[in-house]
Amino acid sequence: MWDDWARTAQPLKGKVAIVTGAGRGCGRAIAQGLAAAGASVCCAARSKSEIAETVALIEEEGGVAMAFAADVTDLQSVTAMTHATIAAYSGLDLMVLSHGVALAVGPVETTDPVDWQRTIDVNLIGSYYCIRTAVAPMKARGAGKIIVVGSGQGHNGTASTSAYAASKAGTWALTRSVAAELIGYNISVNELLPGNVRTQLYEDTFGQVISATPAGGEPISSKRSHEWLKAPEDIVPLALFMACQPDIGPTAQSFSLMRRV
Incomplete structure (x- = not known):
């Protein structure tokens, strides 16, 4: 099992990581996996109680972690998160962006523009903010x-x-563009595609999409009939694989757990 290997081999010992969206779901599982592999992990999310629980779970297993309540749509908050991590652990080696929302589900003409904008702000602008603050300490x-x-x-x-x-x-476009900018600094930027993972986000969104698909539209289930519905823990081995690649390893790549033919 990946967790036995991670705890025994400690491939990330001495590394410092930030994981956003670490309060639950995929983010929590990845934070636990990185800590089990030896990394010191800043667990970031908006909910103080959820990230505190993640840290407690990591510490129960003998790992090192801290909690930081951050709003990825606020550049000052993200900057403070990165600075706090560096202050606590003297550097930054790895950032995993696992935050995300899926608002404004439904046909374009009926969606709420505020929810549509919020989805872009969290998922895309928030990722830009996080990456922006990580570049300088990684270059250092x-x-x-x-x-x-x-x-x-x-x-x-x-x-x-x-x-x-x-x-x-x-x-995905941001990933490839920043990877091209940073390839000369031994900083890799890659995408992890988990596919269907049984999280609250998935349950809420999948149910809404099914009910919102217009009559005559292609049922979303037709694209998912062969998909592997995973638990958050199932994506950790791929996250560890990506985190443990050599400094001159792959960049601008998309690594997938999805089943597509």
Whole structure:
């Protein structure tokens, strides 16, 4: 099992990581996985109680972690998060962007413009803010890794998901562009596509999309009939694989757990 290997091999010992969206779901699982592999982890999200619980779970397993309540749509908040991590652990080697919302579900003409904008602000602008603050400390370190948790919707949107799909398409473009900027600094920027993961976000959004798909539209279930519905813990091995690549390893790539033929 990945967790036995991570705890035994400690491939990330001495590394410092920030994980956004770490209060629950995929972010919490990834934070736990990185800590098990030896990294000191800043667990960031808006909910103080949720990230405190994540830190407690990590510390129960003998890991090192801190909680930081951050709003990714606020550049000052994100900057403070990164500075606090560096102050606590003396550097930054890895950033995993696992935050996200899926608002404005439904046909474009009936969606709430405020919710549509909020989805872009959190998923895309928030990722830009986080990456922006990570670049300087990673350059100072001489290397670094940025992992953006993306979505298949960003590569192939479906009906009633315009805001979410657009935001994730944007983060995929952002990933490739920043990777090109940073390739000479041994800083890799890659996308992790988890596919369907049973989280509250998935449950809420999937139910809304099914009910919002227009009559005559392609049922979303037709694109998911062969998909593997995962638990958050199931994406940790891929996250660790990406985090443990050499400094001169892959960049501007999309690593997927999705089943597509």
